[in-house]
Amino acid sequence: MDPSRQMHVDINSCFASIEQLSNPLLQGKPVAVAAYKSERGVILAASREAKVLGIGTGTRVSESKKICPEIVVLEPDTQKYRFIHRQLKKVLKKYSPRVVAKSIDEFALDFKGVDGNLMATAKEIKKDIAAKIGPWLTVSIGIGPNRFLAKTASNMQKPDGLVEINSDNFENIYKNLDLIKLNGINWRTSLRLQLNGVENTWEFYQASRQKLKSIFCSVLGEYWYWRLRGMEMDGKKEEAKKSYSNIYSLKKRAKNRMELLPVIYQLALKSGNKLRKKQRMAIGVALWLLLNNGSWHKVGRVRSGMVNGWEIYREAVKLLPKEIKGEVKKVAIFIFDLKPALWIQDDLFNKRSKFIRLTKTADIINDKFGAGTIIPGTLMEKVKIPDFIGFGQVR
């Protein structure tokens, strides 16, 4: 195994800890941050005091109140979480030249070519976070020869953990680690491994490349073989994304088109901002609805690519059925077939270039005065646009 030069930093109970940090009156109390405070809301993050009681991510607000009537449930304050994310990144950049944000609460640090003992560095990072951000915010740090083992190590001791997986201790750790605890192994894969005679992580490590290839029926088996031996299989430069998606759970179930339009507008705007940042255009758009009686989706394509949120919104609305048969719980927009936005094809009467000029101006106004200052007239009234943070990788 290579020497441990990768570090994974994970904020403990991220959103809930940040709320407790900002409001000292909540420290030591069970706190949960939920998508919505209503009974049907789902908890996104629970404080360590709530976790002890069995309340965690995915628990319904109503259920958490049954377990602990004193629990304080808060709605997410996205600006606050983004601020702490940036502050933490600033602290971490002092220690490693290569810091990658894996999500709003996770960072991967590469120490290749950087001298020093990583255990000592990790202890210093913890002290620095306490001093610069606040002692209430704790992180679990994992150290390993590759990103995967560093993340695995960070999950082994929570909260405020510090674990290293290296060539001296990996055998002992693997022997006591359930397959399901490995990042990337869900219960289905774990079951598949067990059916093939791989009962735990140590047996997973000992399995031959051929055996793993046949279990996974793909090259993924070989990747697992090397990953468990400390080879870097996850740090390669990511390819340019081929699609973007944005999904949103509705606070109140929607029954008609008008109720969905503000949400579609917000999702389209978010997708459009990504396109603008990456200077790309999308040829395809898909709208997906999760209803109480199943799901619905429709895919559309445009001849000349969509370059901003307004165009995506216009195309997505065209896909929306006139009558919605059921109650909508979730809405998603996918844009795909992304191409560099080098040229924009105009139509015969220059209508498109006029529209793009108009929407560019609207974007400038929204950038200056805040999202939602200028909205499409079809929305009729100024809508309160919900802000939300995804749990995926920060790009």
Next chain:
Amino acid sequence: MIEKINSPVSVIMDFNHHQKKLWPVQIQWNNRDWRVEEVGLHHQYYCGRKLVHIFSVTSGGMFFKLELDTQNLFWRLLEVADGSV
């Protein structure tokens, strides 16, 4: 219990040029002066091009969320909470 207030508020603040720190020290709200005991978090964000500072503070067993608009230097009291459900 959290109560959304979102109204203008009078604030006395202190700037220490040695520490390069700026804190609200007293709030006048509900016909009462509230001496700030602890600043839990000071964060900022952009609303369009306008920089907004948010101070999360406690005083007398109450939590106050204050907003300083850097465009006009006006303060607003956004939220008040007592730390219970």
